[in-house]
Amino acid sequence: MSLLADVAAHALDEGYYEAARRRGISPPGAAQRPAIGRFSATIAAVVLAAAGVLFATSWVTTRQNAAAAARDRAALLRSIESQSAVVDALRSRANDLRAEIASARDAALSTSTQGAALRAELDRLSLLTGATPVAGPGAEVTLADAPRTGDERTDALGTVYDRDLQAVVNALFASGAEAIAVGGQRLTATTAIRQAGSAILVDYRAIAAPYRIDAVGPPDLAARFLATQTAALYQTWQQVYGLRFTVTARSRLTLPAAGTIVIHYAQVLSRPGGS
Amino acid sequence: MIPALALAIGIVVGLIAHPSVPAGLQPYLPIAVIAALDAVFGAVRAMLDGLFDDRVFVVSFIANVLVAALIVFLGDQLGVGSEMSTGVVVVLSIRIFSNAAAIRRHVFRA
Numbered sequence: 001m002s003l004l005a006d007v008a009a010h011a012l013d014e015g016y017y018e019a020a021r022r023r024g025i026s027p028p029g030a031a032q033r034p035a036i037g038r039f040s041a042t043i044a045a046v047v048l049a050a051a052g053v054l055f056a057t058s059w060v061t062t063r064q065n066a067a068a069a070a071r072d073r074a075a076l077l078r079s080i081e082s083q084s085a086v087v088d089a090l091r092s093r094a095n096d097l098r099a100e101i102a103s104a105r106d107a108a109l110s111t112s113t114q115g116a117a118l119r120a121e122l123d124r125l126s127l128l129t130g131a132t133p134v135a136g137p138g139a140e141v142t143l144a145d146a147p148r149t150g151d152e153r154t155d156a157l158g159t160v161y162d163r164d165l166q167a168v169v170n171a172l173f174a175s176g177a178e179a180i181a182v183g184g185q186r187l188t189a190t191t192a193i194r195q196a197g198s199a200i201l202v203d204y205r206a207i208a209a210p211y212r213i214d215a216v217g218p219p220d221l222a223a224r225f226l227a228t229q230t231a232a233l234y235q236t237w238q239q240v241y242g243l244r245f246t247v248t249a250r251s252r253l254t255l256p257a258a259g260t261i262v263i264h265y266a267q268v269l270s271r272p273g274g275s
Numbered sequence: 276m277i278p279a280l281a282l283a284i285g286i287v288v289g290l291i292a293h294p295s296v297p298a299g300l301q302p303y304l305p306i307a308v309i310a311a312l313d314a315v316f317g318a319v320r321a322m323l324d325g326l327f328d329d330r331v332f333v334v335s336f337i338a339n340v341l342v343a344a345l346i347v348f349l350g351d352q353l354g355v356g357s358e359m360s361t362g363v364v365v366v367l368s369i370r371i372f373s374n375a376a377a378i379r380r381h382v383f384r385a
Contacts, residue, residue, distance in 0.1 A: 007366055011373030013314075013335045016321040019328035044329040045281035047336050051311045052285020053294070058308045060293040061301070 098260065102132075127179070130188040130258035134179045138253045139222035141168055143234075144210035146242035158241040160211060162195040164234075165202075168213055169193070171230035177215035179255050183207030186258035203258075210244065214253050222249035282315070302351075303344040306363055310343035311336065313367045316374040323381040343367070 109115035109122075126132040143165065146158025169180055169187065180187045185202040192203065199206045215221060225231050226247055234245045296304055314336035321327040343363050350359025 004369065007369045008373045011317070011370040012320055012324070012326075012377070013317050013331065015331035015335055016317075016324075016326040016328055019331050020326045040329040040333065041277070043333050045277055047333050048278050048281040048315070049285035049288070051315055051336065052282045052287075053289035053292075054285075054304075054308060054311050056286045056289025057294055057296060058304050060290065061296055061304065 094259070098257075129261065130179065130186045130191075131261070133255060133257045134216055135252060135254045136178075136216040137219040137221070137251050138177065138214065138216040138249075139172070139225055140248045140250050140253065141172070141213040141215070141225070142210050142244070142246045142248075143168065143213070144244035146244065154241065158243050160200070160209065160243065162193050162200050165193050165200065165211055165213065167230050168234070171228045172213065172215040172217070172221070172225055175217070175221055175224035175228060177217035177221060179216045181214045181255040183211055183213075184256065186255055188258045188261055190261055191258070214250075214255055216253050216255055219251070220249075222247050278318075303347060306343045306347050306360060307340045309364055309367045309371075310339040313370050313374075314339045316371050316378070320374040320377045320381075323378060 105122075106119060109119040123132070127134050143160045145160055146155070148155055149158075165182055169182065172180055182193060182202045183200075183205075185191065185205060185207065188203075192201075194201055196206075200211065201207070215225075218224070231247065234243065237243045238245045314332070317335065318327065318332045321332075346363055347356060347360050350356040
């Protein structure tokens with residue numbers, strides 16, 4: 001690399017050699033007096049001082065930038081943690097209040113026959129909409145990714161996506177399920193199962209593998225589900241790609257409540273003929 | 276001694292005052308620093324070789340800094356800014372290393 005050798009050989013500015021030649025000294029003469037005139041000495045000193053200022057400024061600027069970046073990151077982390085804590089506290093408070101309201105309402109309604117009928121209707125509707133916990137026989141279906149092999153293509157084929165959970169949920173409803181919870185999240189009329197990047201979100205909450213789908217329905221729900229095309233498909237994929245798929249019948253499953261459903265646009269239609 | 280003193284005074288002034296660099300010039304600060312280092316190392320070596328000339332030092336310092344910044348600025352305009360910057364840093368670093376080696380030979384042999 002003659003270019004690099006050239007750079008290294010001419011590391012000292014040629015100007016020094018030429019100035020020395022002009023003054024009649026043959027380089028390198030270690031014991032010569034350096035040529036420093038009075039005026040140029042001042043300028044050289046000023047230039048050196050400027051170099052010092054440059055070095056110091058650069059160092060200070062770099063440290064300030066690094067410190068600022070670290071401060072911003074720490075502030076963001078603190079903000080995330082505190083806001084998450086606030087959200088968790090509010091959520092548990094909302095659950096407590098909901099339970100309080102439910103018990104107060106039940107107590108108020110049980111004081112009259114009309115109230116008792118209303119309460120029965122309310123309980124039935126709450127069960128259907130997912131507003132109360134529910135228990136009963138049913139089936140438990142578990143899906144999980146195939147073990148990683150390292151080959152990208154086969155790994156992608158063995159990964160569980162939102163459409164897999166959606167297909168299983170649909171097949172369970174078709175088999176007679178009356179209430180379903182995915183990953184501990186109760187499904188309601190407004191619950192979506194969707195993919196966000198590599199995570200599956202149920203009702204905007206991320207759930208982790210293995211994905212557990214609990215369905216309350218007829219006691220033979222598991223058998224009915226296994227007879228569907230969807231179950232056959234997933235059993236095939238279990239054999240071909242190693243996707244993990246298990247179906248278990250359960251004599252008693254408990255599904256949690258979904259929390260309040262907020263309705264913005266849907267309105268109750270007044271029934272013709274009153275009532 | 277006076278040059279070393281001038282450098283030290285400059286550093287102290289820079290630390291105390293710390294002038295804020297205008298945002299437009301901030302990307303060229305590292306290149307200017309390396310070019311300045313190259314000129315200073317060259318001056319020290321010239322001093323030890325008995326070749327020092329203060330006029331040459333002043334001119335080489337200013338020219339080094341300006342040319343390095345200009346090359347990187349030109350590179351930025353043409354879209355090769357980071358590559359130009361790398362090239363300038365490589366060349367100046369080789370020069371700094373060579374001058375430092377010569378200084379080391381002077382200090383530890385003669």
